[in-house]
Amino acid sequence: MALGTATAPYELRFDAGRICLDLLTTTHPEERLDSVEPLRAWIVGSGLVPAGTPLAHADASWLVAFRELRGQIRQLVHNELAADGRSYDLALARVNEIARTAPPAPRAVRGDDGTLVRELDGPPECAALLAAVARDAVELLTDPVTWAAVRECEGDNCPIVYLDTSRGRRRRWCSSEVCGNRERVARHRRRAALARA
Numbered sequence: 200m201a202l203g204t205a206t207a208p209y210e211l212r213f214d215a216g217r218i219c220l221d222l223l224t225t226t227h228p229e230e231r232l233d234s235v236e237p238l239r240a241w242i243v244g245s246g247l248v249p250a251g252t253p254l255a256h257a258d259a260s261w262l263v264a265f266r267e268l269r270g271q272i273r274q275l276v277h278n279e280l281a282a283d284g285r286s287y288d289l290a291l292a293r294v295n296e297i298a299r300t301a302p303p304a305p306r307a308v309r310g311d312d313g314t315l316v317r318e319l320d321g322p323p324e325c326a327a328l329l330a331a332v333a334r335d336a337v338e339l340l341t342d343p344v345t346w347a348a349v350r351e352c353e354g355d356n357c358p359i360v361y362l363d364t365s366r367g368r369r370r371r372w373c374s375s376e377v378c379g380n381r382e383r384v385a386r387h388r389r390r391a392a393l394a395r396a
Contacts, residue, residue, distance in 0.1 A: 354378025
């Protein structure tokens with residue numbers, strides 16, 4: 200589904216290039232994880248669990264935990280991007296603590312058509328899902344090659360951070376369809392205004 204065309208009150212994005220960065224996108228332009236239902240959709244959409252995984256046991260405590268982890272990851276990512284020397288030792292300690300829990304155990308099973316498909320060994324627990332996101336953040340923050348490809352969107356007032364895997368590492372916006380299009384429209388309007396003057 201193209202950005203800006205969602206019919207749900209929450210539009211989720213999965214184009215930041217890493218699960219931990221996709222979690223950060225859930226606050227822009229407004230809070231996307233405002234209830235348990237969008238959190239369940241995010242968990243499935245991010246690939247933390249295979250489609251069809253039962254998440255009926257997810258409750259408001261999951262929402263609080265995911266939002267807290269998101270805040271801690273945001274502090275760490277933006278601190279590293281800014282390289283301003285501020286210390287976020289509490290956020291770092293919490294992300295490391297969460298990452299210690301074992302993530303959900305996958306297994307391969309035969310699907311209806313006989314091909315192997317991934318499913319989880321049992322219903323995922325919140326701590327295991329949080330651990331998968333925290334581990335992704337730890338891997339991102341500690342891998343200098345991957346970290347060198349992390350960019351902040353150049354769009355006006357857009358805080359989205361993404362992994363630039365484009366050819367030549369020239370990606371400028373979180374989304375060409377959203378922020379890129381806004382920039383092109385603004386540029387066109389500036390040129391048109393100059394031509395009229």
